[in-house]
Amino acid sequence: MRWQIPLLIVLIGGVFMAVQYFVPLEFSERIYEYCVDWVIIVGVFAMGLGLWSLFRVSVGKIQTKAQGWGYNFITLGGLFGMILLGLFSGIEEGKQFMNLFWYIYTPIQSSMFALLAFYVASAAYRAFRARTLVSTILLLTAVVIMLRLIPLGPVSGLNQTVASWILTVPNMAAKRAIAMGIGLGGIATALKVVLGIERSYMGKE
Amino acid sequence: MAFYEKLMTMDRRVVYITMALAVAIPLFVPFQVPIHTTSEVKSVYDFIESLKPGDRLLIAIDYDPNAMAELHPMALTICRQCFAKGIKLFFVTLSQNGPGMAEQLVSRLSKEFNKKNGVDYIYLGYKPYPGLVILSMGQNFRISFPMDYYGTPVDSMPIMQGIRNYDDMKAVIAFEAGWVADSWIGDANGRYKLPVALGLTGVMTADYYPYIQSKQIIGLMGGLKGAAEYETLAKAKDRIASRGMKVQTITHIVVILFIIVGNIGFFMSRRKKL
Numbered sequence: 283m284r285w286q287i288p289l290l291i292v293l294i295g296g297v298f299m300a301v302q303y304f305v306p307l308e309f310s311e312r313i314y315e316y317c318v319d320w321v322i323i324v325g326v327f328a329m330g331l332g333l334w335s336l337f338r339v340s341v342g343k344i345q346t347k348a349q350g351w352g353y354n355f356i357t358l359g360g361l362f363g364m365i366l367l368g369l370f371s372g373i374e375e376g377k378q379f380m381n382l383f384w385y386i387y388t389p390i391q392s393s394m395f396a397l398l399a400f401y402v403a404s405a406a407y408r409a410f411r412a413r414t415l416v417s418t419i420l421l422l423t424a425v426v427i428m429l430r431l432i433p434l435g436p437v438s439g440l441n442q443t444v445a446s447w448i449l450t451v452p453n454m455a456a457k458r459a460i461a462m463g464i465g466l467g468g469i470a471t472a473l474k475v476v477l478g479i480e481r482s483y484m485g486k487e
Numbered sequence: 488m489a490f491y492e493k494l495m496t497m498d499r500r501v502v503y504i505t506m507a508l509a510v511a512i513p514l515f516v517p518f519q520v521p522i523h524t525t526s527e528v529k530s531v532y533d534f535i536e537s538l539k540p541g542d543r544l545l546i547a548i549d550y551d552p553n554a555m556a557e558l559h560p561m562a563l564t565i566c567r568q569c570f571a572k573g574i575k576l577f578f579v580t581l582s583q584n585g586p587g588m589a590e591q592l593v594s595r596l597s598k599e600f601n602k603k604n605g606v607d608y609i610y611l612g613y614k615p616y617p618g619l620v621i622l623s624m625g626q627n628f629r630i631s632f633p634m635d636y637y638g639t640p641v642d643s644m645p646i647m648q649g650i651r652n653y654d655d656m657k658a659v660i661a662f663e664a665g666w667v668a669d670s671w672i673g674d675a676n677g678r679y680k681l682p683v684a685l686g687l688t689g690v691m692t693a694d695y696y697p698y699i700q701s702k703q704i705i706g707l708m709g710g711l712k713g714a715a716e717y718e719t720l721a722k723a724k725d726r727i728a729s730r731g732m733k734v735q736t737i738t739h740i741v742v743i744l745f746i747i748v749g750n751i752g753f754f755m756s757r758r759k760k761l
Contacts, residue, residue, distance in 0.1 A: 318630070319623075321616075322619050322630075322631070325615065329615060374637065380587060380590065380591075383584075391553045394553065406742050407502055407742075407746060410749065411749060412753070412754075421746070421750075425743055428743055431736060431739050432740060433523075433736070438521075454696050457693070
């Protein structure tokens with residue numbers, strides 16, 4: 283019974299949700315709405331669990347003075363500081379909560395992302411070598427796509443046309459093939475779960 | 488070390504310093520980059536131009552500060568165009584750092600256009616689990632957003648009177664820095680037939696071209712270039728993206744030059760070996 287009941291719930295739920303998509307009746311819409319509500323509720327519990335886990339791990343590291351425990355202290359300070367400021371000072375523009383977001387968090391995240399420009403330049407210089415036919419095609423494609431952002435005078439129109447062709451023909455064909463592969467893989471996995479073949483979500487078996 | 492070897496094994500600090508200069512110098516040198524508009528951006532612009540005063544648009548601010556440079560300018564330009572036309576905007580954010588982005592946008596533009604919260608626009612706020620929120624809004628906005636960002640019950644606001652779900656919206660303009668774009672296309676458009684237009688970061692753009700041809704999206708604005716194109720079409724006064732294009736143009740030229748230099752060294756070394 284420990285295995286059969288969860289499997290039965292998954293089977294009924296999976297078949298119902300698949301059929302429901304094609305049944306435009308108010309009754310099925312109501313049940314669907316109810317299911318979506320439940321998934322949100324379960325999701326909120328997952329968030330609580332995540333917060334508890336973060337708190338427990340951080341406190342544990344601080345107590346044992348594990349390597350880098352100072353970062354855990356900052357993590358907890360940030361977590362509770364933002365929660366308290368959000369609750370008591372408000373979350374509108376100009377409040378302390380937003381000031382911390384704009385003047386501490388935003389510059390940190392923007393700077394981290396901006397560093398990518400340097401890594402990309404260095405990686406492109408080292409990796410883009412015309413060693414083989416395939417790598418030459420990749421190199422030329424990358425250059426054409428990058429050049430579409432640059433005004434080239436009379437050649438701009440031609441480059442835009444070539445870049446547009448690359449994006450809408452070979453790129454699109456490859457993306458569609460990948461998307462279809464992912465879609466078919468998703469359907470196969472969902473069927474395996476619904477039919478009880480894939481049971482790893484229930485833990486060890 | 489031979490010259491060609493030097494070309495191939497340039498110290499990475501040289502690359503970094505050159506890039507830093509390529510980013511910094513254009514900011515101080517006054518010049519303009521010509522912006523050519525593309526059909527995928529123009530179709531978004533034409534769609535918004537076709538709307539009438541009082542029409543309703545859902546605006547999804549689904550990006551974090553790291554994508555702000557690319558997506559904030561296009562969000563600003565589009566929201567300005569909408570407010571100027573008298574379109575009612577419903578802001579929502581499904582990215583965990585999006586509330587700050589959206590709040591700044593809303594407070595700035597509402598002052599600029601003298602628009603009233605709850606009458607001309609509503610900022611519904613943030614809810615986690617984007618796929619589920621998008622699905623739930625297809626049923627009823629109130630499932631995920633019984634209150635707005637500031638804690639006011641949405642039913643007490645005039646803008647929400649008679650509004651239930653996506654059927655009451657003309658489209659969603661989604662500014663995306665991640666996979667939430669797939670959910671807008673697959674769930675909001677696929678299941679509920681809500682027209683979708685996308686504003687994307689530059690690296691994401693190529694992934695979403697198939698959806699233009701299949702007509703699952705109205706159009707897309709890709710990265711800073713897409714934002715600059717939109718500013719050109721909308722004749723924006725505050726041309727943040729167009730100014731940023733100077734930097735982007737020079738840095739791209741520098742990257743291409745580095746690739747060329749590396750390949751010159753590579754071919755010279757091959758010739759020596761032969």
